[in-house]
Amino acid sequence: MNRKKNITFDDIAKYTNFSKTTISRYFNNPDSLTLKNQEIIAQALVDLDYKENKVARILASGKTEFIGIVIPFLHNHYHLEMLTQILLTYEQFGYKFLVFIGNGEKETERQYIDELLAYKIEGLLILSFTIPSRELADLPIPIVTIEREDKYVSSVNTDNYMGGVQATSLLAKHGCDILIHLNTHTSPSIPSYGRIKGFLDLCEEKHLNQRVIYKDIGTEYETMKKNMGEILDEIEAEYSGMKKGIFVSNDTNANVLLNLLIRKYGRLPDDYYIVGFDDSPISREAVMSISTVGQQIDKIAFEAVSLLVEQMNERKKRRPTPLTEPVHKVVTPVLLRRETTEH
Amino acid sequence: MNRKKNITFDDIAKYTNFSKTTISRYFNNPDSLTLKNQEIIAQALVDLDYKENKVARILASGKTEFIGIVIPFLHNHYHLEMLTQILLTYEQFGYKFLVFIGNGEKETERQYIDELLAYKIEGLLILSFTIPSRELADLPIPIVTIEREDKYVSSVNTDNYMGGVQATSLLAKHGCDILIHLNTHTSPSIPSYGRIKGFLDLCEEKHLNQRVIYKDIGTEYETMKKNMGEILDEIEAEYSGMKKGIFVSNDTNANVLLNLLIRKYGRLPDDYYIVGFDDSPISREAVMSISTVGQQIDKIAFEAVSLLVEQMNERKKRRPTPLTEPVHKVVTPVLLRRETTEH
DNA sequence: TTGTAAGCGTTATCAG
DNA sequence: CTGATAACGCTTACAA
Numbered sequence: 221m222n223r224k225k226n227i228t229f230d231d232i233a234k235y236t237n238f239s240k241t242t243i244s245r246y247f248n249n250p251d252s253l254t255l256k257n258q259e260i261i262a263q264a265l266v267d268l269d270y271k272e273n274k275v276a277r278i279l280a281s282g283k284t285e286f287i288g289i290v291i292p293f294l295h296n297h298y299h300l301e302m303l304t305q306i307l308l309t310y311e312q313f314g315y316k317f318l319v320f321i322g323n324g325e326k327e328t329e330r331q332y333i334d335e336l337l338a339y340k341i342e343g344l345l346i347l348s349f350t351i352p353s354r355e356l357a358d359l360p361i362p363i364v365t366i367e368r369e370d371k372y373v374s375s376v377n378t379d380n381y382m383g384g385v386q387a388t389s390l391l392a393k394h395g396c397d398i399l400i401h402l403n404t405h406t407s408p409s410i411p412s413y414g415r416i417k418g419f420l421d422l423c424e425e426k427h428l429n430q431r432v433i434y435k436d437i438g439t440e441y442e443t444m445k446k447n448m449g450e451i452l453d454e455i456e457a458e459y460s461g462m463k464k465g466i467f468v469s470n471d472t473n474a475n476v477l478l479n480l481l482i483r484k485y486g487r488l489p490d491d492y493y494i495v496g497f498d499d500s501p502i503s504r505e506a507v508m509s510i511s512t513v514g515q516q517i518d519k520i521a522f523e524a525v526s527l528l529v530e531q532m533n534e535r536k537k538r539r540p541t542p543l544t545e546p547v548h549k550v551v552t553p554v555l556l557r558r559e560t561t562e563h
Numbered sequence: 564m565n566r567k568k569n570i571t572f573d574d575i576a577k578y579t580n581f582s583k584t585t586i587s588r589y590f591n592n593p594d595s596l597t598l599k600n601q602e603i604i605a606q607a608l609v610d611l612d613y614k615e616n617k618v619a620r621i622l623a624s625g626k627t628e629f630i631g632i633v634i635p636f637l638h639n640h641y642h643l644e645m646l647t648q649i650l651l652t653y654e655q656f657g658y659k660f661l662v663f664i665g666n667g668e669k670e671t672e673r674q675y676i677d678e679l680l681a682y683k684i685e686g687l688l689i690l691s692f693t694i695p696s697r698e699l700a701d702l703p704i705p706i707v708t709i710e711r712e713d714k715y716v717s718s719v720n721t722d723n724y725m726g727g728v729q730a731t732s733l734l735a736k737h738g739c740d741i742l743i744h745l746n747t748h749t750s751p752s753i754p755s756y757g758r759i760k761g762f763l764d765l766c767e768e769k770h771l772n773q774r775v776i777y778k779d780i781g782t783e784y785e786t787m788k789k790n791m792g793e794i795l796d797e798i799e800a801e802y803s804g805m806k807k808g809i810f811v812s813n814d815t816n817a818n819v820l821l822n823l824l825i826r827k828y829g830r831l832p833d834d835y836y837i838v839g840f841d842d843s844p845i846s847r848e849a850v851m852s853i854s855t856v857g858q859q860i861d862k863i864a865f866e867a868v869s870l871l872v873e874q875m876n877e878r879k880k881r882r883p884t885p886l887t888e889p890v891h892k893v894v895t896p897v898l899l900r901r902e903t904t905e906h
Numbered sequence: 907t908t909g910t911a912a913g914c915g916t917t918a919t920c921a922g
Numbered sequence: 923c924t925g926a927t928a929a930c931g932c933t934t935a936c937a938a
Binding site: 279 | 614615616617619621622627636638643644646650653659660661662663664677678680681682683815819822825829830844845847849850851852
């Protein structure tokens, strides 16, 4: 903020012989001025090279048009793409975003939220998993979470259950003898648990031979390769000769499995069918394109901001009717058949 | 901003029988109060559940602690990772970021910058390529650009030239008979032009047989595959029997080439050596890990914010000595030898 | 070490 | 349709 000489409403008022109030009206309710006076002021704006100061406006009006975001520090495609899509909603809603990257520590993330609150954000989007929704619900502004535990707050998530069903059905259709799901142990309170449940329910319904392998594969590529290698060895030993349908919890891991197979056999053996989850870039860029369940990240981002803005607007009414119950929206995923199942 | 009743310095002042000023001092210069009085105020803060209001502070002090970012709308790993690393510098510098995603249109991006200016950002980080640096230089706040045309403004970039030299040397060391560089036509005013120049200069210096193939591969995976396929056909025809060292302008494209070869031969033929650029995730996740030139994104982000903050601080001095010439910092890339050259 | 009072640049309220 | 004047909540000389 240049301490020197910023042109203010006062300057414009003097220059045009109107009052500050009239200048303010020119911006907020121009129709209340005569056309002629509007023109006079418009000209003065140009003559004086006026630049607006939103900080002053916020202080006076109480409307920041800021939304806070707390996103976990993950290098995965999903969160980064989600952030991008959220930022892009500026075009539709006009809200500006103040972004903090969480580090997984409760105390730090609480501090971030306090800082956001100090900037008078009007709503908060939480993607980070650190702070339980019970605590978030007590914040004095509307909250919407994305793809995390959301019992006490509103949220937008992928329909993970349907995604699990879709992936499993695809493998079932190919007549696999054994359906295997690879995942980590996941709490039922987390949306992605639906992937496991979808898998299990469909297998039960269709009386399919199934197995869930719970194992944390790790995040370093070399570690992932090693852990996945062990899983693969076990699968090869256990289900040799059978047609194997493997639903992997995400594309990154599915790709590790695929690479292992390709390097072992030079190509994907006929008795392997693989489906991933996320439609992340790797699913397209892999040696063979990986069938996957695509999350509609743009839709989720839009719905989340939309839901948030609705609640923010509700608060601005004279007689606000705040939500009594958290709203949980769900976005349908899209099954993408690619080479790892259509070979 | 809750219109109702926010606790303000006035309330605290009344509660403690101090003046507003003293309360302000408690926050900005606590040592100027007696320990006892500090405690009294601290207690009052708790009793009244005071929440700070940075908007008011900004208006009064002129310091927003905001940095604006305009980043292009690209789904590539590089920009998203850079954004993440920039946001993470909050820990060190305390500046908050207001992020806009450019759409490549000058008029829109100018509007974004105006909006940022209206929020009284203290500095601006530009990653988008749309607006020429000539125009950026006229903005009334410090600017730093990252990896784009930067003639008239300060910038931080990867040392692309050295990267080109490193990649080329690696291929040369393996005794390749022909060195091929795949790239698009690039203006010398853009940092990444250095990759081409580095390649050419080294080849000339070492009297190496070289060839640059300029071709826009596209962004859709299928298109890329098709275009790269044509290039590969030509290479196979032209340089059959020769040991080929191929330096591809980025990892995404290098991976396309690698996949094509693997699918054709079941493995990477012995007479192919491939180096990419960026150290993007795909270079590790590919069927064979891809040798590449790693950009130190965290360092670049840090240097950029650091350079910006320096200039911002300079302005706050009583007698500021603004930069007379733009500063161009350069971050050394790191050569990563992986399977595509060490087979 | 503490207080007084004048801003910072808008918007809101109440008149006219 | 237009204008005074008081907020908004904090910082910053200048005093004491």
